[in-house]
Every structure is written in C-alpha cells, then in structure tokens.
Amino acid sequence: MAGLPEDTIAARLASLSGWERVGDVICRQFTFPDFKAAMAFANRVAALAEEANHHPDILIEYDTVTLTLSSHDVGGLTERDFRLAARIQA
C-alpha cells in the first residue's frame, strides 16, 4: 500500500475527531476515569489492531492512553492508518 498524498491525508484527518497529525504519524490522547479503564481501552484497541494486522503504538500513563498510528513499511500514512483510527473512534 502506498503512502497517501497530502490532500488525501488532510481529507481523511478532517473526517476524524481529535486526531492530530505530527509529521508521518497521526496520534490522539484518550482520557479515562482511572488506570483500569485506560487498560481496558488499550485492550480493546489491541483487539482491533490484531484484527486489522496493523498496530498503533500505545502509551498508557495512568488514566491517559496515547495512540500513534503510522505505516512504518512505507514510512508514511496510508489508508490502513485512517481505517484503524476510524474503527477505534467507533
């Protein structure tokens, strides 16, 4: 899968809520009532990632989970990143 052109990245990003682009990645923070809820979310994301065979970086800081998505194989952003972000959001 090829890296997306800039205008497509902008369009895909606009269709998501709360995700930010930083260079060749997109990321978003999610905040929860406590660590247990944050871990539960991380595990739901992990299940979606396994289904999609596409794995975000997952950072858990007590009640906050930061997800970072990128397609390392092409060194940029692809449809896979935005598809997984949309699934996580849903």
Add this chain to the structure above:
Amino acid sequence: MAGLPEDTIAARLASLSGWERVGDVICRQFTFPDFKAAMAFANRVAALAEEANHHPDILIEYDTVTLTLSSHDVGGLTERDFRLAARIQA
C-alpha cells in the same frame, strides 16, 4: 514516602537487571516475539501495578514494551519504584 538519596538509588539500581536511570525515572525495554505477547506482558504489569497502587508508564510498540517508573508525587524515585521494578522482573 520521600525521594531516595543518590547512593540508595545507585544501590537499588545495581540490584535490578536491565533498568536504566534517566533523570527522575527508571525505565526498561522488554522485547517479545509479537504484539500479542507484548500485550500479555503489559497486562501482567498492569495487574502488579494495581496491586501496588503504583503505575508505571507503559509504552507498547508492536513487540516491545517500555516501562517507565517514577514517583510523581515526590518528583523523584522512591522505594515504591524499585519494589515494583523488582516485582515486574520476578
């Protein structure tokens, strides 16, 4: 609980394997065969963290888990950090 003096930090660190001190935190990377194994480890760490009521930052990057421990309430390292690191290691 008070922050530990430098010589105690050095002694505690020497008793651990693979942990590195970076400023006011200690961290260590653990590598696994795949994402599923990395997530399983993250969940075991999470259970220990809940037991100890002390929570490391947990970063999962596919097959690699990076743990970062610090006592944010005292802005430094305490016995709690080294106790949890030792439990994780065991």
